[in-house]
Amino acid sequence: QVQLVESGGGLVQAGGSLRLSCAASGRIFTGYGMGWFRQAPGKEREFVVAISWRGGITYYADSVKGRFTISEVSTKNTVNLQMNSLKPEDTAVYYCAAGQTPSRWGTSVEPDYWGQGTQVTVSS
Numbered sequence: 037q038v039q040l041v042e043s044g045g046g047l048v049q050a051g052g053s054l055r056l057s058c059a060a061s062g063r064i065f066t067g068y069g070m071g072w073f074r075q076a077p078g079k080e081r082e083f084v085v086a087i088s089w090r091g092g093i094t095y096y097a098d099s100v101k102g103r104f105t106i107s108e109v110s111t112k113n114t115v116n117l118q119m120n121s122l123k124p125e126d127t128a129v130y131y132c133a134a135g136q137t138p139s140r141w142g143t144s145v146e147p148d149y150w151g152q153g154t155q156v157t158v159s160s
Contacts, residue, residue: 069138083142
């Protein structure tokens with residue numbers, strides 16, 4: 037069993053930056069991935085970014101490429117999400133996720149584990 041705890045988030049003006057962190061308890065297996073989804077009010081949850089655990093391969097949604105960067109700290113079972121050049125449309129609850137086949141998240145595969153979510157609000 038894996039438990040995920042998010043931190044970071046908050047309120048920022050458009051063009052600003054925020055960093056989210058997600059700490060996992062339990063064992064993250066090689067071949068697993070960790071990453072983030074988000075859900076804006078009135079919209080479905082959508083894939084944002086993922087990283088293959090101890091493999092370093094990253095997967096980004098087109099909407100955040102060039103602005104968001106995911107990184108892992110394997111010794112701490114943690115992933116960080118640096119979000120730059122934030123836009124009002126990035127406003128959402130961000131959920132940390134972990135599970136198999138991160139390359140297919142957002143399409144045919146759902147993560148196995150989810151965090152509670154953290155609010156990110158970008159004002160215009």
